[in-house]
Amino acid sequence: MTFFTKRPELLSPAGNLEKLRTALLYGADAVYTGAPGLSLRAAAAEMSLNELATGVSEAHAKGARIYAALNIFARDADIAKARQVLPLLAETDVDALIVSDPGLVRLVRQITPEIPVHLSTQANTTNSESVRFWRDCGIKRVIVARELSLKEVGEIARCVPEVELEIFVHGAMCMAYSGRCYLSALRNRRSANEGDCTQPCRWEYLLHESSRPDEPFIVEEDERFSYLLSSKDLCLIEYLPQVLAAGVSGIKIEGRMKSAYYVAVATRAYRQALESLTQQKEKHLYDPRWLTELETISHRGYTTGFAFSDEKINETSPSVKSIQSHKPAGVVLSFDETxxxxxxxxxxxxxxxxxxxxxxxxxxxxxDTAVMFDENENITDRAHAGSRIYLPFSTPVPEGTILRKRAVADQ
Ligand code: SF4
Incomplete structure (x- = not known):
């Protein structure tokens, strides 16, 4: 396998400051988060302006970059809010803004021309002419549609080399065309188009015959299409040589709503794979442990999505339930060497x-957890979520390191 001299940026989700610190600890080159009130994720995945400023200085101190997403489909009321927020965002020294709405792109270029703009995948960019259009609008990087194959991405990269391209390599996929869906709004009055999807496409549905309402059928067909709307999750860890060969500038892990544990494991696996690809002197050695690790975090089975597919449909999961072999037991707050x-x-x-x-x-x-101490230094045989414990360990451990256990332990 070819040795790559150019390493794309590894971007990890950072819904809050803890996840940002986790992403940096496990090797992200950049993190992305939501701009207050203007991102396509619910408030749980956004930072306040103060948090964003803290995140920027912490990321920069570690040589990493931080991008803020303003990728809502804006109404006029949102435009008014953006006019107020943009100058404040500029003061945080954020490295780029991720935008999808053409009106917001125009506004951002007018109000904060000094901040680079990345075009969100929500803009559904699928061809070179669209990339040229956005280049002429001042866009520096285009996060192309998830629905493109790597071959198509590579062709765009060759046609428009002056624009950086970024793709998603890991995380949840939509059964709709990248979030353009009203299922959640209809079922829960929480709209995917406002960043608040409750993912009802992954729920289990029953089919009722009107004359026999007490005899429901689970909606399932054959092995491949058991659950009609539940997509498997994207995972390209085994295909990073092909991803790099496509000439992308950034590879992104989806999941601003996911846990710090998810961020840690996914970031570490892709960082290690990238290092192997770009630091090996002669050839890339694929390590199956990267995928084994990715199996430990929440997912619905993995797919390569549209990366190699000529079929313009996504692959459904045989289960609506997410799989997760491990879960976090805790996060290390400090190491006491003495x-x-x-x-x-x-x-x-x-x-x-x-x-x-x-x-x-x-x-x-x-x-070893055989002997655990509570915060009052008493030996304890169990610790509950939210409590703090001491565990003997003699080697230095960085703050923020994840302690994990098997997910079956509590069952
Ligand atoms: S309900 Fe499913 S298909 Fe619709 S936006 Fe949410 S994740 Fe996507």
Whole structure:
């Protein structure tokens, strides 16, 4: 396999400051978050202006970049809000704004011309002429539609080399054309078009015959199309050589609403794979552990999506339930070298003796939980979510390191 000299930027989701710090700890080159009130994700995945300013300085201190998404489909009321927010965003020194609405693109270029603009995947850019159009509007990078194959992305990159291209390589896929869907708005009055999708496409549905309402059928067909609307999740970890060969400038992990654990594992796997591709002197050695690790985080089975597909349809999951072999037990708050112990913020109930491991930047190290101490230094045999415990550990552990356990432990 070819050795690549140009390494694309690895972008990780950062719905809040904790996830931003996690992404940086595990090797993201850049993070993206929501601009207050103007992003296509609910408030849970946005930062306030103060948090954004803190995030910018922390990212820059580590040599990373941070992008703020204003990718709503704007109404006039949103435009008015954008006029107020944009000058404040400029003061945070954010590295780029991610925009999808043409009106907002125009406004951003007028009010904050010094901030580079990336065109969101929500703009559904699928051809070179569209990329040229957006280039002429002042767009620096286009996050092309998820519905393109790598071959099509590569052709666009060759046709319009002056514009950076970015693609999603990992995360949830829509059964609709990238979020243009009213299912959630209809079912829950929470609209995907306003960043508040509740993902009802992945729920289990029953079919009722009107004359026999008490005898429902689960909607399932054959092996491939069991659940009509539930897409598998995208995963291109095994195909990064082809992704790099397409000439993209950025590869992105989806999931601003996902947990810090998800961010840690996904970022680490793709960072390690990128390092292998760009640092190997002779050839890229694919490590199956990258995919094994990605199997530990929440997903609905993996697919390569449209990357190699000539079929213009997505691949459905055989299950509506997400699969997850591990979950976070806690996050390390500090390391006490003198006493040889770590302080852990517990995220899921932990019992003494339960098998756990610390996720370091390059490997996992098992940690003994046979003896746990509560914050008052008393031995305890269980710790609940929200509590803090001390665990003996003699090697330095960076703050923010994830402690994980098997997901079946509590069942
Ligand atoms: S309901 Fe499903 S298809 Fe519709 S926007 Fe949400 S994730 Fe996409």
């Amino acid at each position: 006493r040889g112990r770590i302080l852990v913020d517990v995220r899921n109930r932990l019992r003494a003796g339960e098998k756990t491991e610390l996720l370091f930047a390059d490997d996992n190290i098992p940690i």
